Amino acid sequence: MGSWSNGLCGCFNNCSLCLVTYIAPCYTAGKNADATGGSMPMTCLAYLLFAPAGIFLAAKAREKIREQKGIEGGFGSDCLVHLFCPLCALVQDAQEIQPAAQAESMARE
Template sequence: LKMGEFSNGLFGCFNNCTLCLITYIAPFGIYFVAKTREKIREQKGIDGGFGSDCLVHLFCPLCALVQDAQEIQPAAQAESMARE
């Protein structure tokens, strides 16, 4: 049984320079988690901006994910208790 291979090598990103630049400057994953953080901030009235949300998730991704989850968690727990 032959295993599949990536159609582009690890450094094949240079085959599409436009896509390479876009993902280097604003990685797609960073965009989506930053948008989620932005929604949390808006709902909670927390100061900040989308640019800072991107930077936080770029340089401290694990801490930012935990912080975001902890902001959401109390609301989820309250809903769960209300149903009981």
């Protein structure tokens, strides 16, 4: 099984993505959901209006990332990571699905 290319506390590996996520976490959650086949608008709204639904949708995106990359873990741990360390988890997810250059452009959008 594989592992994450960046650690959970490795959010400062891409400072612009980290800054965007800390200012507008719903945007990064939506971009992550969109990249994994989810709905960007629904995830953004859920993250803004009803936190438990946002956490659930972000964890579903994380689950898809893990499955695509062959990373160990389960949906329960994905939910816990997004519950207790949501911003770091969003950045870690974004860094995993996009190469560094694309993550930089995402931060500028």
